[in-house]
Amino acid sequence: MDNDNKLKAFLDSLSFRDLTITVELLITGYILYFYATELLSASTVMRADPSWVSGLLLKVIVISIIVSIAGRALLVFVSDDNVDKPLxxxxxxxxxxxxxxxxxxxxxGVCIAIFQYTAEAHGWPQGATIAVPFLALHILVVSFLLAELVGYGTQLVQAHKGASYG
Known part of the structure; x- marks a missing residue:
């Protein structure tokens, strides 16, 4: 079986809900990848600039909206009216x-970010030893995106296992 047939067989095995969650997982993974790439490729001066950080957050928001709309449009196109059905x-x-x-x-992530902010504000040595400006903000953004990935991944695993909690 070649790769095209394997992909088609995999997509045929997914329910519409599983496909929706998979698309959302991929979108969130891409956004996390984009955020991490932009942050790691920036110079130290850029990371210390509040306007650059604000611009990065704005890019993440805009990209997430555009990619989410495109993903939703794709799902509507292939859905056979399953998009509006209640769960x-x-x-x-x-x-x-x-x-x-x-x-x-x-x-x-929120607790770590609060501790990191407090450590930075008071000059405690227990805070993170890496010198990244706005580290608490970056921790919050990454923890939000990771939480979304974990939620989608858990749903896919539960659906695949056929588990139902009641």
């Missing part, structure tokens, strides 16, 4: 199952 009970339970680990990742 059934099993799908709702799977969506809820994805929230718990996602919230743990987000809460951890």
């Amino acid at each position: 059934d009970e099993r799908q709702r339970f799977i969506a809820l199952a994805g929230l718990k680990p996602a919230y743990w990742v987000l809460q951890s």
Whole structure:
């Protein structure tokens, strides 16, 4: 079986809900990749410039809106009117199952960011030793994106396992 047939067989095996979650996972992964690439490729002077950081956050927001709209349009195109159907009970339970680990990742990131901000503000040596301006903000953004990835990934795993919590 060649790669085109494998891809077609994989896509045929997915339910519309699984396909939707997969598209959202890929979009979020791309946004995280874009953010990390831009941040790591920036010079030290650029990372210290508040207007550059604001511009990066604005780019992330604009890209996420554009890519999300394009992904949604693609799903509407291939959906056969499945986009507007409400989730059934099993799908709702799977969506809820994805929230718990996602919230743990987000809460951890928020706590780390608050600690990092406090350490920077008070000059504590316990803070992160890397000198990245606005590190607490970057931790928040990355933790949000990671939480989304974990939530989508958990939903896909739960759906694949056929698990239903009730």
